[in-house]
Amino acid sequence: MSGNGGSGANADKRPNELLGSWFVRSGWSKGELARQVNRRARQLGANHISTDTSRVRRWLDGENPREPIPRILSELFSERFGCVVSIEDLGLRAARQSPSVSGVDLPWTAPQTIALLGEFSRSDLMLARRGFLGTSLALSAGPSLIEPMQRWLVPSPASPVPAEPEPVLDPRRPGRLSKPELDLLESTTRMFRQWDAQCGGGLRRKAVVGQLHEVTDLLQEPQPGATTRRLFKVAAELAELAGWMSYDVGLQPTAQKYFVLALHAAKEAGDKPLGSYILSSMSRQMIHLGRPDDALELIHLAQYGSRDCASPRTQSMLYAMEARAYANMGQPGKTKRAVRMAEDTFAEADEWDEPDPDWIRFFSEAELYGENSHSFRDLAYVAGRSPTYASLAEPLMRKAVEKFAEDSEHQRSYALNLIGMATVHLLQREPEQSTDYASQAMDIAKKVRSERVNTRIRKTVDTAVRDYGDLAAVVDLTDQLAVDLPETAEAV
Numbered sequence: 001m002s003g004n005g006g007s008g009a010n011a012d013k014r015p016n017e018l019l020g021s022w023f024v025r026s027g028w029s030k031g032e033l034a035r036q037v038n039r040r041a042r043q044l045g046a047n048h049i050s051t052d053t054s055r056v057r058r059w060l061d062g063e064n065p066r067e068p069i070p071r072i073l074s075e076l077f078s079e080r081f082g083c084v085v086s087i088e089d090l091g092l093r094a095a096r097q098s099p100s101v102s103g104v105d106l107p108w109t110a111p112q113t114i115a116l117l118g119e120f121s122r123s124d125l126m127l128a129r130r131g132f133l134g135t136s137l138a139l140s141a142g143p144s145l146i147e148p149m150q151r152w153l154v155p156s157p158a159s160p161v162p163a164e165p166e167p168v169l170d171p172r173r174p175g176r177l178s179k180p181e182l183d184l185l186e187s188t189t190r191m192f193r194q195w196d197a198q199c200g201g202g203l204r205r206k207a208v209v210g211q212l213h214e215v216t217d218l219l220q221e222p223q224p225g226a227t228t229r230r231l232f233k234v235a236a237e238l239a240e241l242a243g244w245m246s247y248d249v250g251l252q253p254t255a256q257k258y259f260v261l262a263l264h265a266a267k268e269a270g271d272k273p274l275g276s277y278i279l280s281s282m283s284r285q286m287i288h289l290g291r292p293d294d295a296l297e298l299i300h301l302a303q304y305g306s307r308d309c310a311s312p313r314t315q316s317m318l319y320a321m322e323a324r325a326y327a328n329m330g331q332p333g334k335t336k337r338a339v340r341m342a343e344d345t346f347a348e349a350d351e352w353d354e355p356d357p358d359w360i361r362f363f364s365e366a367e368l369y370g371e372n373s374h375s376f377r378d379l380a381y382v383a384g385r386s387p388t389y390a391s392l393a394e395p396l397m398r399k400a401v402e403k404f405a406e407d408s409e410h411q412r413s414y415a416l417n418l419i420g421m422a423t424v425h426l427l428q429r430e431p432e433q434s435t436d437y438a439s440q441a442m443d444i445a446k447k448v449r450s451e452r453v454n455t456r457i458r459k460t461v462d463t464a465v466r467d468y469g470d471l472a473a474v475v476d477l478t479d480q481l482a483v484d485l486p487e488t489a490e491a492v
Contacts, residue, residue: 013062018091019073020060026080030056033076040072064092074119075126082127086119104140104260105148108156110232113264117235118216120257121242124209139253139289146297149282152263152275153305177223182230185215189237190358196241197362197410200450201248208245212238229269236265237359240278247285248412250451255285273310276302277359280321287321288452292328299325313356316346317363320371327378332389335379339372362410366403370417373397377420380427390427397421401437412453415444419456426460431468435477438464442484454485 023033030053037056041049046068059065065073070092077085106116188211195204215235223231243258259282266275279302286295299322306314323338346368349356373396380389397420404414418441425434438460445453461481464474 016060016062016091018089022077022081022085022090023060026077028080029053030060036076037069037072040076041068059092074123078123078127086123104145104256106260106264108151108154108264108267110268113232113261113268114216114219117239117261117265118213118220120261121209121213121216124242124254125206125213139256141286141289141291141294145256145294146301149260149263149279149298149301152267152279152301156267176221177218177227177231182227182234185234186230189234189241192238192241193358193362194409196245196248197412198408198448200412200448200453201245203449205242205245205249208238208242212242232265232269233271233274236262236269236271236274236278238262239265240274240281240359244281247281247288248450248452250455252285252289256282259285272306273314273357274359276306276310276314276318279305280318283321283325287324287328290328292325296322296325296329311352311354311356311360312345312348313352313363314360316342316349316368317360317371319345320368320375323372323375324378327375328382330379330382332379332383335375339375342368342372362413364403364407364410366400366407366410366417367413369396369403370400370413370420373400373417373424374420377424377427380424385427387428390424393420393424394428397424411444412448412450415441415448415450415453416456418444419453419460422460423463426463426467431464431471432473434460434464435471435473438477439480442480446484457481457485 026033028036034051034053034056037051038049041047041051049069051069055065070087070090073090073092074085074087077090106112192204192208192211196208212235215231215238219228219231219235239258239262243255243262246252246255246258259278262278263275263282266272266278279298283295283298283302286292286298299318303315303318303322306318310318319338319342323335323342326334326338346365373393376389376393376396380386380393383389397417400417401414401421404410404417407414418437422434422437422441425431425437438457441453441457445457458481461477465478468474
């Protein structure tokens, strides 16, 4: 049998309509596709692959080719169409209960989590390198998002007790990770997180995705159980960060997919507080997308799942996000209660005996002030630009701005809170003060590659122009916008 044959006899073989549809739309001939498969196979070192037109015809007729051909076809069609075309989209893998790579209802099993992390990060790297952004992905919301995420709470099946103790593995054997190597992976993840806070999601996103892909390769190697759990934790943190950076540069479906995969990896790592943090990132995205009901469901899921193990700092952050969701739903009583809970719980953070994980270190007093002030600011908008809620937001926002001004590490947060202060002054009908803060935010935005920051500045300037377009300070601000942020930041 040749090196690229099918997966065995298939008496009930039927034409592969999915592959046929993509093939017809590609405009390729069977010979052209065969030549491209052979060329890509040689690049991968798979020199045994020798595809011809008759082999392509058999694939279209329903034969399942062996790896690496499904992966090669996924790459070729993805490049052709400028969107992620997964192996499942081509009908080349046994259909699972879950949808294709664009879905969020994925199996909660370690091998499939590894496979999906590897496949999605590889596709992302390939498409980003060629200037595509994976536009075929669709956002999930409502029950189609919440119900699959609730399975995070379902205990994993208990592993059978081994008859003998786990053998001592030779650390010199290829694939075995030493403790220093694991420590280096974890410190690299911390470094990436620091870069994101300083520089925005646009600068290092591809590097994070590349590191995630490398970690999924390591997870496919046989490792001791403790090493595997640490690797899953690293994968969860990197996937969350890749999602966060994607969200920051405006790649919303890509961001959601990474968040979902991160939650799966955190479950495999047995890290409930990390899972709750990932759900909070998903909640923040839902608020950004105007779906506060979904955001609240995700936060309540995070709070329940980590109720017996999250540190006060993490619990405080979850309360603050709960307040944001309630504010955007127009529920002032529940917003104020969640704000109080965030403040009271944060006050206990210094009394916590254990050191907080690095992923929650960002949630400082400045961040607490910023989140709570944004909750009152959002309430003001929902309540028809209410000056009452704006007046509650202003002193908290001022404290956040003052503290972030002294923090060189979290520049994007500084910019976002300066913009928040600008919007509060617009709500209070103080346009001159608003333009001053917006101008300061623009100075930082030039150095921070964050489409989220840029978009919020543009919206704030648009509001100022709409309400106070004749004011000299507003005219000057629009001139500065044209110079400093002339176009949408490149998403990478």
